[in-house]
Amino acid sequence: MNKWAVLFLPTWLISKTVCNSCPHAATLLIKGPTGPILEGEQITLECLYSDAEFNISQVHIEMFSKYTRQWRPFSQRFWCRGYGTEVRMTPDRLLMSVPYASTLYDGSYRCVSDGKNATTPDSCSQVLTIKVHYMGQLSMTREGYSRYLGLSEELKVRSGDDVVLKCSTSASETSIYTWSKNGSDWILPSSQLALMKVSSADGGRYTCTAQHPSVEALRKSRSISISVLPGDAPWYHTSNGQVLLVTSVAAAFLLVFVVSVSVFLCSRAKGIKTAKGPIDDHSQKKPIYRTSAESLLSTSADKQPLV
Structure with a gap:
């Protein structure tokens, strides 16, 4: 690749290429566990400069996303990492503490300087890969x-x-x-x-x-x-027979329970309907007669109602 080709590369590609090719003698260092990490153990990462003249306050931790295939500041992933994760600053280093390790923390980490005066070779540390090992119940x-x-x-x-x-x-x-x-x-x-x-x-x-x-x-x-x-x-002496017997008894009990509840609900609904009886319409006690100006008692001599 010649120098003119580099000039036409996108800015984000140039920064990634430079940062990923940091020399082994970079002054920005990352420290962490070197042996296997078991699920539930504590993880501590440190970012520090080999030269005390550099300001550690302008350094942050990044994690490589397996899904987007990009480096992202760890603070942006804090909400899905658990509330126990702590990132704090001391006078000479940046610390990230994970009280309970899980597979969520599997991945590659690096320390990156975002200071204005940071030179390109010193802008990032080497990559530290963390692997959390676990085994579930058998x-x-x-x-x-x-x-x-x-x-x-x-x-x-x-x-x-x-x-x-x-x-x-x-x-x-x-x-x-x-x-x-x-x-x-x-x-x-x-x-x-x-x-x-x-x-x-x-x-x-x-x-x-x-x-x-x-x-x-x-x-x-x-x-x-x-x-x-x-x-x-006998078949019921075997483990399969005992499982089948227990399953059959449980199914029969469930069936009896469902039938009993259904009968009870039907009987209750029928009893409520019977207790109401016929509708008592008081307006039919005084029929209106053709020769009357108002309603008369049903015992009146006029036997020919209007309606």
């Missing part, structure tokens, strides 16, 4: 059954049944899953445990473990006991 489901019904700590199945269990969790990175059986050195490196045509030898306590690939401290596990019943065991 859930366990059985294939072919709704996850909303949940899975108890003990699973009772009949001999010859198929048992396929799967555990999952949400995390900042794809978790590593393993299955193990208590009292055995058997380990299955998978999120799914498949036991086909189970027998009494398959009974026992199984544990699923999820390990974060980058942070050793993020580790979740959940265990379940599998009891294998005889093949001719």
